[in-house]
Amino acid sequence: MKTLRLVWIYPDLLSTYGDRGNALVLERRARLRGLPAEVTEVNSDQRVPADGDVYLIGGGEDVPQTLAARRLIADGGLREAVARGAVLFAVCAGYQVMGHEFGGSDGEPVAGLGLLDMHSARAEPRSVGEIVADVDPALGVPRLTGFENHQGHTKLGPQARPLSRTILGTGNGDGTEGAYQGRVVGTYLHGPALVRNPGLADLLLTWAAGELPPMPPESETLAARLRDERLAAVTPQP
Numbered sequence: 060m061k062t063l064r065l066v067w068i069y070p071d072l073l074s075t076y077g078d079r080g081n082a083l084v085l086e087r088r089a090r091l092r093g094l095p096a097e098v099t100e101v102n103s104d105q106r107v108p109a110d111g112d113v114y115l116i117g118g119g120e121d122v123p124q125t126l127a128a129r130r131l132i133a134d135g136g137l138r139e140a141v142a143r144g145a146v147l148f149a150v151c152a153g154y155q156v157m158g159h160e161f162g163g164s165d166g167e168p169v170a171g172l173g174l175l176d177m178h179s180a181r182a183e184p185r186s187v188g189e190i191v192a193d194v195d196p197a198l199g200v201p202r203l204t205g206f207e208n209h210q211g212h213t214k215l216g217p218q219a220r221p222l223s224r225t226i227l228g229t230g231n232g233d234g235t236e237g238a239y240q241g242r243v244v245g246t247y248l249h250g251p252a253l254v255r256n257p258g259l260a261d262l263l264l265t266w267a268a269g270e271l272p273p274m275p276p277e278s279e280t281l282a283a284r285l286r287d288e289r290l291a292a293v294t295p296q297p
């Protein structure tokens with residue numbers, strides 16, 4: 060069976076709030092189903108391999124975010140991978156980098172990769188706190204829980220669809236949260252997002268590997284407990 064190749068992009072620049080957990084959880088959920096998987100970490104002084112199956116990138120500060128955007132555009136490997144159908148999951152700074160443009164450290168526009176049809180810009184006040192959002196029903200993923208901390212707001216163009224609608228928190232800043240376009244998914248959610256939202260993790264795995272065998276039910280206990288605990292912390296109890 061082919062090994063699922065997960066590529067964790069630029070941990071030296073973008074990896075806040077444990078975003079690396081997104082790669083670990085995909086690897087674990089694949090292996091628990093008997094699907095071989097391996098994580099390759101690619102630092103910003105290395106080429107991004109174009110033959111990965113799922114690419115992941117995390118959040119970070121404004122200056123490393125600008126460096127990451129410049130480097131990814133010059134490298135070309137991620138663009139090539141997405142063009143041939145690879146899955147990409149991008150969080151916060153990494154999410155903004157996938158749009159056409161975002162606000163740099165002084166608010167100046169910085170060019171992104173344009174893999175998501177969207178523009179981000181700095182906005183006041185900074186959005187910090189828990190976020191809860193309902194996913195586009197077309198994707199069949201349960202309610203999202205996460206943590207956001209960003210200055211930017213994001214406006215989607217017609218080719219990108221909102222990933223979800225916010226119940227709590229800011230997200231894109233217009234009542235929506237995140238975006239998807241083909242197999243590229245972006246979100247402001249940390250937490251890490253795929254640890255708190257196994258349904259989203261399985262959507263990405265399905266896109267990369269096809270229909271998934273079931274997981275041993277006991278291996279879901281901790282993830283379910285974390286999810287319930289985070290949702291209960293922000294949802295008013297009856």
Ligand code: GLN
Nearest residue numbers: 118119151152209210211
């Ligand atoms: N620098 C970006 C912003 O503030 C992203 C922040 C982050 O990744 N947490 O909007």
